Amino acid sequence: MKAKIHVTLRKSILDPQGNAIMGALSGLGFDSVSGVRQGKVIELEIAEADEAKAREQIEEMCKKLLANPVMENYEIELVS
């Protein structure tokens, strides 16, 4: 089973990388853009046919390694 995990900074946390992108975009003339935030996507293949069990395992991976729950939110999307 394939999974996509989106890890994004919590709304209350400043995102300097996003701000840098916004600055660069306005420098290139894209003035209509406001509020850029950057996050991560992690795509993985997990050898687990049961959707609920796969989700549970991935949830644990997120808590232990993939995301920092103090600063980041994560969203798990299972594909097929």
Place this chain on the structure above:
Amino acid sequence: MKAKIHVTLRKSILDPQGNAIMGALSGLGFDSVSGVRQGKVIELEIAEADEAKAREQIEEMCKKLLANPVMENYEIELVS
């Protein structure tokens, strides 16, 4: 209008960051995971009501700044 842009490395490009995550996951006992790839998500707010025009502008941003078309694929998702 909000947009999410997924930037991922092309399949043919090695992903050392993904491999490092996979190594760390097996170290933590998650042996069922194979093939981890890491990408970026960029969320932005664009002041453009027309969907086609917004997509066109974002496409140009991707080509000029957000992605490296030689090594990366991008996918644009417009939200509302």
